[in-house]
Amino acid sequence: MKKNSHIEILPTTQELFEKAADFIVQKGQEAIDARGVFTIALSGGSTPPKLYKALVRHHKKSKIWQKTAFFWSDERPVKPDHADSNAGTALKYLITPLTISQEQVFTVPTDRIPIQRVADDYEDDISDFFHQHNMDPRFDLILLGLGEDGHTASLFPHTPALNETKKLVAANWIEKLNSWRITFTFPLINQSRQVLFLVSGKNKAGIVNKVLGTKDKHYPAQNVNPAFGDCAWYFDSEAAALLIRGA
């Protein structure tokens, strides 16, 4: 395990999402105490809605939300009202229930064309936000998921964005999905203060063990290593089953 990483394994899925929600709110308060704002980048897929429901259920009244800026670590090339939209999912299960004002919400401008402009404009939005707060583009917390092929955000195996060393946001062609994706790059992810991988379910046990149980870097998620931050891995017992057995 890398020196700036730590693992939490929760017995049940419900406990996983409740503990992750508590962790996010704790990090949010720390950020606001230190810099007056909490910058968070949300992820996509099927895992986040369970987290969002735990945040709304247990932390709806938290004072952090009025000083939180919401971004996305990746997005599909669809409008927010599309079922595949990561922003649309968050708007439905988190942003709207928390009555967050739209000035605090920075969705990926997927309506721009061509796709490269979407990435460039989102990078500008991120840079402008941090510049206005006299800060470098360094997120307080970036939420990430883990795909069964070891991808995270939309940094899929054997795709061009894996090799990006300068840009903070990339338009990434995903051959296996026959689709473009907009994604944070490793330079942006690895300059964050806190990364939170949230992984649930027995279907992830194999990739969890490969990503954390082997030293060779075969999988994109293994390249997440915040230089001046912490990387937390939160699992339920199903997702960590092989990791535990191998311990």
Ligand code: 6PG
């Ligand atoms: C996306 C995600 C992606 C996701 C993983 C895990 O837009 O699909 O950001 O990286 O986090 O694929 O997805 P699940 O949570 O559905 O397992």
